[in-house]
Amino acid sequence: MSGQQIIGFEGVGRSFVHRDRELVATRDITVSIHEGEIVTIVGPSGCGKTTMLNLVAGLMAPSRGTVTYRGERVAALNGRTGYMTQSDHLLPWRDVASNIAVPLEIRGVPKAERQRRVEALMDLVGLAHFETSYPAALSGGMRKRTALARLLAYDPETLLLDEPFAALDAQLRLRMQTELVRLSRRLNKTVLFVTHDLDEAVALGDRCLVFSPRPGTIVRDVTIPLPRDRDMVALRQDPEYRRLCGELWEQVAPALDATASEFPEPLPS
Amino acid sequence: MKLFLGRALLIVAVLVVWDVSARTVTDEFFISRPELVAVKFLELVTSGRLFYHGWITVLETVAGFLTGAAAGILVGLLLGRNEGLARLVDPLLTAVNSLPKVALAPLFIMWFGIDLGMKIILTATIVFFLVFANTYNGVRSVDVQLLEILRLMGARERDLIAKVIVPSALQWVFAGLQLSVPYALIGAVIGEIMAANRGLGFLLQDAAGQLDTGGVFAALFAIVLLALLLQAVVRGTERWLTPWKVDGERREAAA
Numbered sequence: 001m002s003g004q005q006i007i008g009f010e011g012v013g014r015s016f017v018h019r020d021r022e023l024v025a026t027r028d029i030t031v032s033i034h035e036g037e038i039v040t041i042v043g044p045s046g047c048g049k050t051t052m053l054n055l056v057a058g059l060m061a062p063s064r065g066t067v068t069y070r071g072e073r074v075a076a077l078n079g080r081t082g083y084m085t086q087s088d089h090l091l092p093w094r095d096v097a098s099n100i101a102v103p104l105e106i107r108g109v110p111k112a113e114r115q116r117r118v119e120a121l122m123d124l125v126g127l128a129h130f131e132t133s134y135p136a137a138l139s140g141g142m143r144k145r146t147a148l149a150r151l152l153a154y155d156p157e158t159l160l161l162d163e164p165f166a167a168l169d170a171q172l173r174l175r176m177q178t179e180l181v182r183l184s185r186r187l188n189k190t191v192l193f194v195t196h197d198l199d200e201a202v203a204l205g206d207r208c209l210v211f212s213p214r215p216g217t218i219v220r221d222v223t224i225p226l227p228r229d230r231d232m233v234a235l236r237q238d239p240e241y242r243r244l245c246g247e248l249w250e251q252v253a254p255a256l257d258a259t260a261s262e263f264p265e266p267l268p269s
Numbered sequence: 270m271k272l273f274l275g276r277a278l279l280i281v282a283v284l285v286v287w288d289v290s291a292r293t294v295t296d297e298f299f300i301s302r303p304e305l306v307a308v309k310f311l312e313l314v315t316s317g318r319l320f321y322h323g324w325i326t327v328l329e330t331v332a333g334f335l336t337g338a339a340a341g342i343l344v345g346l347l348l349g350r351n352e353g354l355a356r357l358v359d360p361l362l363t364a365v366n367s368l369p370k371v372a373l374a375p376l377f378i379m380w381f382g383i384d385l386g387m388k389i390i391l392t393a394t395i396v397f398f399l400v401f402a403n404t405y406n407g408v409r410s411v412d413v414q415l416l417e418i419l420r421l422m423g424a425r426e427r428d429l430i431a432k433v434i435v436p437s438a439l440q441w442v443f444a445g446l447q448l449s450v451p452y453a454l455i456g457a458v459i460g461e462i463m464a465a466n467r468g469l470g471f472l473l474q475d476a477a478g479q480l481d482t483g484g485v486f487a488a489l490f491a492i493v494l495l496a497l498l499l500q501a502v503v504r505g506t507e508r509w510l511t512p513w514k515v516d517g518e519r520r521e522a523a524a
């Protein structure tokens with residue numbers, strides 16, 4: 001089903017210094033992700049999901065262990081990944097159309113070709129007629145869609161998506177999920193997809209990584225035995241899908257029980 | 270509309286107080302009267318002196334403003350992107366900047382004579398430091414994550430400068446430019462007061478020399494008009510170059 005390993009985590013931990021104290025965000029992450037896989041990531045807030053994507057993109061280095069990409073250590077920015085961040089990072093001084101065009105401009109795509117592709121992408125994410133709006137005048141969901149279109153415009157081999165559909169309404173989310181699965185299957189993309197929605201994690205993923213509360217580590221690596229090409233609409237009626245969702249809920253519950261330990265004992269003064 | 274009415278009333282009130290006090294508690298000799306100032310001003314207009322001298326000052330101010338601003342933006346960009354270089358020249362720049370720039374005027378007169386060039390250089394020096402400081406801060410405050418996300422897309426330094434740093438620093442640059450307008454006029458007018466036979470500063474000095482208070486006020490009025498005009502031009506350019514801000518402002522305040 002899936003190809004060779006593309007992303008490898010080997011005993012990876014990452015800490016931050018916060019007010020002179022070391023804060024361990026994630027620890028002991030060992031996981032292997034294969035080419036063409038869609039891997040969803042769930043876990044409580046602050047457990048290091050975004051940190052994991054940052055490590056793959058090479059935006060930060062691990063404090064412990066190694067992160068590899070196609071067998072090589074990720075030492076600098078990993079240009080083969082495309083990253084749609086949690087806070088979209090659109091350029092406020094560019095309207096929707098020219099935000100989507102940024103990666104094409106960087107790559108030197110000629111203007112006519114650029115316009116054609118931007119138009120197609122805006123249709124895809126349902127933003128036609130908003131090409132001349134600036135990000136400040138968009139809704140949260142529209143900003144996310146613009147960021148997604150920009151990501152698709154530059155067509156990286158691995159997609160890092162941090163809660164990309166969180167701000168979308170149900171219909172639009174279904175449509176975007178369908179497009180994402182269709183596109184990544186057709187182009188054999190590898191996808192890391194962070195979400196807080198367990199049903200979405202099952203619907204999209206070949207695998208789902210369940211994180212524990214901070215210091216976060218992978219407590220479950222759930223294989224989702226649904227076909228690679230899925231019909232997102234039909235899926236909602238599928239008893240197998242329903243069963244898998246229920247199972248995931250049960251597996252996440254013990255992880256949530258541990259939430260209590262997220263609040264450490266007060267330090268003796 | 271209400272605001273407009275209020276402002277008009279305020280101006281009328283100031284004029285009335287001025288007029289009454291000139292006739293009673295103070296002396297017309299020292300503060301003139303609105304009516305006399307208006308007459309003087311009209312005289313300046315009809316004789317063409319206003320335009321002749323005004324044009325000289327405009328020339329000096331605009332030329333000094335443009336060269337100073339261009340240099341300030343360039344150096345601000347350069348140092349903003351080169352921390353090592355910025356640290357190297359920091360003491361020097363701070364030292365020169367701590368000087369009141371008009372104190373350089375006598376030196377500039379010695380170096381460049383009393384012609385237009387000297388006023389342009391004085392103005393440019395003043396504007397340079399204001400625009401430089403703002404541009405530098407603008408470049409330093411660029412969102413680092415935004416740069417990294419673009420680098421991930423394969424952006425090179427020149428892409429980053431064109432697509433992120435310049436547009437993001439632009440509003441800082443314009444803040445510096447807005448601030449510079451009155452100072453640019455200080456440079457030009459002080460230069461003219463100290464050594465010149467033309468320009469609004471000369472007009473001012475000339476009227477004062479003849480103890481013509483009305484003429485002094487008329488010249489001051491002309492300088493204010495010029496400042497407002499330049500201010501409006503800067504603001505118009507800002508609106509034109511940063512259309513996203515206008516869009517953002519029009520959006521109603523919300524989280």
Ligand SMILES: Nc1ncnc2c1ncn2[C@@H]1O[C@H](COP(=O)(O)OP(=O)(O)OP(=O)(O)O)[C@@H](O)[C@H]1O
Nearest residue numbers: 016017025044045046047048049050051052086214
């Ligand atoms: N650049 C940083 N500097 C300091 N601390 C950081 C940084 N990035 C993350 N952290 C800390 O690391 C922990 C994990 O953060 P991370 O953003 O990975 O969480 P997350 O799982 O994505 O949470 P959420 O679901 O809320 O987005 C948090 O406690 C956060 O405060």
Ligand SMILES: [Mg+2]
Nearest residue numbers: 049050086162
């Ligand atoms: Mg996150």
